[in-house]
Amino acid sequence: MKYKAEVKVTLKNGVRDPQGSAVDTILRRTGLEDSANVKVGKHFTLTVTAGNDKEAKNKLDEICHEVLSNPVLESYEIGRLETI
Amino acid sequence: MKAGVVVFPGTNCDRDTKKACEHFGWETDYIWHDESNLDDYDIIFLPGGFSYGDYIRAGGLATFSPVVQAIKDYVKNKKGYVVGICNGFQILCETGLLPGTLSVNDNTRFICDVVGLATSDDKMPEAISLPIAHGEGRYFADDETLKQIQQDNMIFLRYQDNPNGSLLNIAGLIDRKNNVIGMMPHPERAVFKETGNTDGMYFFKLLEAEIK
Numbered sequence: 001m002k003y004k005a006e007v008k009v010t011l012k013n014g015v016r017d018p019q020g021s022a023v024d025t026i027l028r029r030t031g032l033e034d035s036a037n038v039k040v041g042k043h044f045t046l047t048v049t050a051g052n053d054k055e056a057k058n059k060l061d062e063i064c065h066e067v068l069s070n071p072v073l074e075s076y077e078i079g080r081l082e083t084i
Numbered sequence: 085m086k087a088g089v090v091v092f093p094g095t096n097c098d099r100d101t102k103k104a105c106e107h108f109g110w111e112t113d114y115i116w117h118d119e120s121n122l123d124d125y126d127i128i129f130l131p132g133g134f135s136y137g138d139y140i141r142a143g144g145l146a147t148f149s150p151v152v153q154a155i156k157d158y159v160k161n162k163k164g165y166v167v168g169i170c171n172g173f174q175i176l177c178e179t180g181l182l183p184g185t186l187s188v189n190d191n192t193r194f195i196c197d198v199v200g201l202a203t204s205d206d207k208m209p210e211a212i213s214l215p216i217a218h219g220e221g222r223y224f225a226d227d228e229t230l231k232q233i234q235q236d237n238m239i240f241l242r243y244q245d246n247p248n249g250s251l252l253n254i255a256g257l258i259d260r261k262n263n264v265i266g267m268m269p270h271p272e273r274a275v276f277k278e279t280g281n282t283d284g285m286y287f288f289k290l291l292e293a294e295i296k
Binding site (some may be wrong): 021022068 | 140141145146177178184185187188189190191192204216224225226249
């Protein structure tokens with residue numbers, strides 16, 4: 001079966017996010033929001049082939065851990081799986 | 085002494101590195117990223133640039149190339165030295181051959197400058213200056229890893245005036261157990277007097293001494 005998945009990769013809590021801080025500054029400067037606490041991350045959509053949901057989830061875990069994220073800095077979140 | 089300079093799509097410091105090696109009389113080849121036989125080399129350089137466009141993360145995709153897989157075996161079997169400069173340092177950290185990682189500079193900008201560095205190796209002067217050019221050079225690791233790095237005496241280069249927010253001012257690491265070196269500054273850009281700075285020479289001399 002083919003599964004379509006969405007993956008979100010974000011910096012771990014406590015890791016400084018200079019890109020997020022830069023956007024915070026802009027939001028403050030423009031008066032749109034004083035404390036937006038912006039965190040910048042990455043969004044991936046991908047398809048995987050697997051026999052069942054569990055297998056697909058395991059495969060995605062491996063892909064996220066090995067390729068899409070750097071476990072030193074980042075954590076990932078796999079969104080709802082959709083069969084296609 | 086025979087050196088190899090790895091070339092990925094997007095590498096841009098390969099020629100500078102080869103020229104610097106040749107300046108010291110080392111026979112030097114380019115190694116294309118598809119190559120997996122590294123038996124001939126005493127030292128392998130992963131030069132600076134933007135391997136695979138730095139897509140996903142700096143150095144992230146280069147990790148899966150045949151040459152980097154071969155470098156893991158090269159290190160494991162102690163065949164010689166591996167030196168990662170700038171993008172090469174990022175690749176070594178991504179691969180796990182050096183601890184920690186390099187994240188976005190504190191000021192979010194690409195920094196191109198010449199910086200003062202304190203060295204901790206007695207084969208080099210106490211302070212040298214070298215060019216840097218990177219957007220992701222802020223050394224980061226968890227507390228436990230940082231403690232281990234200090235215990236193992238791995239920090240051989242520190243920024244005197246930290247330009248990117250690197251923890252412990254780390255600019256370069258050396259792992260003497262496995263013969264792996266990673267550094268953000270560019271010694272290959274400071275070898276010829278025409279460039280106005282020849283402090284990079286001290287680094288190449290250090291390598292010569294380490295390998296002999």
